Amino acid sequence: MKMFKSIKWRLQLWYGLILVAVLAGFGVTAYQLERNRQFGRIDQELHRRIGMLANALHRPPPRRPEQEFFRPPRDQMRDDGPPMVPGNRPLLEFRLPAENAQLFGTNDPNGFYFRIIQVIEHGRQEIARSDNYHDLAEPAAAVQFDHFFDRQNHVDSGPDNPPAKLKTMDYHAERITADFLPSGEFIEVGCSVTPELKELQHTALNLTLIGGLILLVGLAGGWWLVGHALRPISEISATAVKISAGDLAQRINVAEAESELGQLAAVLNSTFARLETAFAQQKQFAADAAHELRTPVSVMLTQTQTALNRERDAASYKLTVEACQRAAQRMRKLIESLLALARFDAGQEILNRQRFDFSKTIGDSVNLVQPLADERGVKVSVAAEPLEITGDSERLAQVVTNLLTNAIQYNRPGGEVRVKLESQNGLAVLAVADTGLGIAAEDLPRVFGRFFRADQSRTGAGNAGLGLAISKAIIEAHGGAIEVASEMNSGTTFTVRLPKD
Amino acid sequence: MRILVVEDEPDLLASLAQALREEGYAVDTADNGDDGFFNAEGTDYDAIVLDVMLPGLDGWEILKRLRKTKKTPVLMLTARDQTRDRVKGLDTGADDYVVKPFDLEEVFARLRAIIRRSANKTTNIFEIGEVKIDTAARQVFFKNKMVEITAREYALLEFLALHRGEVVTRTQLYEHLFDENESSLSNLLDVHVSNVRKKLGAEFIATRRGHGYCIE
Numbered sequence: 236m237k238m239f240k241s242i243k244w245r246l247q248l249w250y251g252l253i254l255v256a257v258l259a260g261f262g263v264t265a266y267q268l269e270r271n272r273q274f275g276r277i278d279q280e281l282h283r284r285i286g287m288l289a290n291a292l293h294r295p296p297p298r299r300p301e302q303e304f305f306r307p308p309r310d311q312m313r314d315d316g317p318p319m320v321p322g323n324r325p326l327l328e329f330r331l332p333a334e335n336a337q338l339f340g341t342n343d344p345n346g347f348y349f350r351i352i353q354v355i356e357h358g359r360q361e362i363a364r365s366d367n368y369h370d371l372a373e374p375a376a377a378v379q380f381d382h383f384f385d386r387q388n389h390v391d392s393g394p395d396n397p398p399a400k401l402k403t404m405d406y407h408a409e410r411i412t413a414d415f416l417p418s419g420e421f422i423e424v425g426c427s428v429t430p431e432l433k434e435l436q437h438t439a440l441n442l443t444l445i446g447g448l449i450l451l452v453g454l455a456g457g458w459w460l461v462g463h464a465l466r467p468i469s470e471i472s473a474t475a476v477k478i479s480a481g482d483l484a485q486r487i488n489v490a491e492a493e494s495e496l497g498q499l500a501a502v503l504n505s506t507f508a509r510l511e512t513a514f515a516q517q518k519q520f521a522a523d524a525a526h527e528l529r530t531p532v533s534v535m536l537t538q539t540q541t542a543l544n545r546e547r548d549a550a551s552y553k554l555t556v557e558a559c560q561r562a563a564q565r566m567r568k569l570i571e572s573l574l575a576l577a578r579f580d581a582g583q584e585i586l587n588r589q590r591f592d593f594s595k596t597i598g599d600s601v602n603l604v605q606p607l608a609d610e611r612g613v614k615v616s617v618a619a620e621p622l623e624i625t626g627d628s629e630r631l632a633q634v635v636t637n638l639l640t641n642a643i644q645y646n647r648p649g650g651e652v653r654v655k656l657e658s659q660n661g662l663a664v665l666a667v668a669d670t671g672l673g674i675a676a677e678d679l680p681r682v683f684g685r686f687f688r689a690d691q692s693r694t695g696a697g698n699a700g701l702g703l704a705i706s707k708a709i710i711e712a713h714g715g716a717i718e719v720a721s722e723m724n725s726g727t728t729f730t731v732r733l734p735k736d
Numbered sequence: 737m738r739i740l741v742v743e744d745e746p747d748l749l750a751s752l753a754q755a756l757r758e759e760g761y762a763v764d765t766a767d768n769g770d771d772g773f774f775n776a777e778g779t780d781y782d783a784i785v786l787d788v789m790l791p792g793l794d795g796w797e798i799l800k801r802l803r804k805t806k807k808t809p810v811l812m813l814t815a816r817d818q819t820r821d822r823v824k825g826l827d828t829g830a831d832d833y834v835v836k837p838f839d840l841e842e843v844f845a846r847l848r849a850i851i852r853r854s855a856n857k858t859t860n861i862f863e864i865g866e867v868k869i870d871t872a873a874r875q876v877f878f879k880n881k882m883v884e885i886t887a888r889e890y891a892l893l894e895f896l897a898l899h900r901g902e903v904v905t906r907t908q909l910y911e912h913l914f915d916e917n918e919s920s921l922s923n924l925l926d927v928h929v930s931n932v933r934k935k936l937g938a939e940f941i942a943t944r945r946g947h948g949y950c951i952e
Contacts, residue, residue, distance in 0.1 A: 522818070529815040532837035534747045540840040541755040558747035 242468075243461050250457040251450075258446040262439075269438050273431040274410065277345070278403055281412040284338060284424045288349055289416055292329055292362075327353055327420065329363040339365040345426040352421040362420070408432055467496040471503065483511040523686035527569050531562035538562075572701040576685065579708035586627040586712055593663055593733075594619035594656055596628055600635040601654065604643060613646045615639070619656035624663050624735045630709045631733075634717075635665070637702040638729050642669035645727070662715075663735055668728040674721040682719050683707040737851065737891055738762040738912045740779070742772030742798070743787040743813065752785065755840050756847075760874065760887035762915040769793030776802050780911055782851050782895075783809045785843070788816070788825075796828055803829040809850035811843070848872065855898040862897045864951060867936050869897050876936070883935050888913065892928045896941060896951045905948035 329351055331339075339347050350364040403412045411425035470487065477485045486507060487500040535558075542555040578584040597619050608615050642652040650670040657664055674682060681687050686700040710717045715733035739761045743749040746767060753763045764779070766772035769792035776784055776798060784802075788795035799810055812825045812833040825833050831850040834843055848860065848871055860872040868877040874890055876883045885893070891913050896904055909925055918924075929949060933941055942950045 522816075526815045529836040530745055530748070533813075533815075534745060534751070536837050537748055537751040537755065537840055541751045541758070544755065544758060544840075555751070558751065561747060 243465055246461045246465075247454070247458055250461070251454055254450055254453045254457070258450055262442045262446050265442055266435070266439055270435055273435060274428070277410055277426065277428060277431060278412065280345075280347070281403070281410065281424050281426065284347060284349065285412060285414045285422050287335055287338070288331075288351060288422050288424065289414070289420075291332055291335070292327060292351065292416075292420060292422075327362055331363075339367065343426075344430045345428070347424065347426040349422065349424045352423070353419065467494075467500070471496070471500055475503070478507055478510075483507065483514055520685055524569070524573055527686065528566060531565045531569075534562040535559050569701075572705055575705055576701065576708060579705075579712060584708075584712060586630065588625055588627060590623055590625050591628045593622045593624045593626075593631070593665070595621075596632045597635050597654060597656055597665070600632055600639055603636055604639045607640065608643050608652070611643055611646065612648045613643045613650050613652055615643070615652045615654065617654045619654065620658070622656055622658055622663050622735075624733055626713050626733065627709075631713070634706040634709050634731065635667075637706050638667040638731075641702065642667050642671070642727075642729075645669065645671040647671055658735070659732075661735060663733045665731040665733070666728055668726060670726045673723040673725060673727055674719070675723065676721075679719060679721060683717070737782040737895060738764070738779070738915060739783050739785060739847070740764045740766065740772070740775050740781045741785045742766045742769070742776070742790065742795070743785070744768060744790050745787075752840075752843075756785075756844075758887075759844055760891045761847075762891070762913055762918075764915050769795070769798055773798045773801060776808065777805060779916075780806075780908075781808050782854075782912055783811060783847050785811050785813060785847070786830075787813045788821075796824065799825075799828045799830060807854070809854045811846055811850060813838070845872070851898070857898065862900070864897060864900065865940070867940060869893060878936050885932075885935060888924075889928050889932050889935075892925075893932055893936075896949060900951050903944050903947045903950045908948070 337343075339349060346367055348365045348368040350368050351362045353360050353362050403410065405411075405428075408427055408429045409425050410428045411423060413421065413423045415421055474485050474487045486504050489497050489500045489504065538555045538558045542552060547555075575584065597617065601615055601617055605615065639652065639654070646652065646669045652670075653666075653668045655666045655668075678687075683703050683706075685704045687703065688700040707717050710731055710733065713733055715731060717729065717731045719727060719729050721727040737760070739756055741749060741752050741756065741763060742765075743752060744767050749765055749767055753765050756763045761782075764775055764781070766775050769790035771792075772786070772790065773793050775781075776786075786795045786798060790798075793801075795812060795814075799812075802808065802810070809831045810829065812830045813836060814821055814825065814833055815836045817835040822833055831853070832846050834846060852858070852860070852871070860870060862869045862871070866879050868880075869875075870877075871894060874887075876885050876890065876893060892909065895909065895912050906925060913925070913928075929941055940951065942952060944950055
């Protein structure tokens, strides 16, 4: 059953149903039109014959022997002139004109027949019938006729219900038209419609055959069309399967970029590309994080294994414990940094926003790094006007300290660090410039990346290359921006722009 | 056996050096790439333990330069365990590598292995007459009895055994048994040789006057 749930099968099913409905509608309409045409012709014939019979009825009755054939039944014949009926109306005589005799006979495939009835008081009297006239075997049909007769005769002929002059009905393979003449005669002409029915049957068969053929061709075409339309989707899904199996480098082959599916494929491809990048970054991040943890763990393992190799004095154990503590603190710092980054990534880091003087924070940070600056012989100069901003002062102090530490550590001995805070276009702009070696142009885009270090070696325990990544996350969480400009051998400037509110 | 350890993380360097010394090796240390390369090129070490990430010259670069002049066995310490890093290390001329964090025992075993390989030996056990030296356990047997022996005496014995049949000069012995801080005490070597002879028989170490010592 699974097969029939596929889009291809469902489309084909719907398409087939619609095709069948359209073909059936067309077939029925064509059949109906053909039937109307055939029966219209028959009806025309029937009407023509009624008219002819009506004319013959009113003609003066010449007596000619060859017309004895159409005499009224024997018991109603009078020898002396036209017989009288009750109500004193003469019983009409009828003679079929010779030139019309062939209109009713057995040599015609339709076998037209007729009957003429005159209305007399309290009843009716048959005047003439063709000798191929036969009573309707079906009582229901006869009753219907009687009913028609009665209605024309007496009743219900008001303005709402004008007497229908002509009535045509079908009875088995026969079609019969009856007409009520104004003078009170009732003419009934019928014929067999067997040839027409046969022809219609033929037509129906042909229509069915042609319809079936069209349906087959249509279904085959539809199958091809659906397959053709769905093939790109199968390709997309095949690629997606490969990607979900882990091969993120796969891409959908975009053959027709303009088509709807081409656009879908392009969108999916760009999604896959982003996914691949994100995945690669994640992998790199995990590898880097693991790598950063390896060194402190190595320290702890080696220190403890060495210490335990033999009995030692207390001073020696103390050294080991101190080394382990340093390693553990380094790991703690790394883990805290990683967690902070993860929280910023997830948007879970909550900022403790307050109104505070940013210049004061900067002053505090400068005081904090002053010992390091003195140790490296680096001069730190600050130009900061008091400037109130809204933000997490602790987090922003972390950023400033990080920028200052970098500026001092990567400076040349006797170098300078210039800190400037000013208000520009409603933004608080902090610039930290150093006179260090600068950052190579190809490294600049990676400066804010995770685990980036200006040189590949460690420059101090705890410097995992996460500081700038965290600073960037903090500044961006404040709705600000941080950027870097650098010139080799002349210095690097980090610029932070923060909204004041 | 004299070993150079190049590692920039001071706590790691200190404990590695201490542990190796306690294993009986003479250990020199360097905490940056430039010093490391200077030492590696200037002294005939029995092995070098080399970290990859170093300030100054990095481990790859030291290895590449060193291989132009020396075949000293090198054990790389790497924090990256990706295959391409190992391949790069081995292709550049490293004899083996250990991934951080490592167990000291593993470092010792791998060091013994690369030293042994460089001396074209395949087992850890040397049998010379009635003397048996187990380099893995660092034990010496004489007439199937274990002999009490100091680390330095063992180092002397092992070095001579590794170079069995060759005359080893006093200079070589000084270079391989003592690190840079203690090599000035020149009569120490004679004391060690005489102690080993007392324990394993006077004729076990032959003196080639004017040349050095030899185990036949």
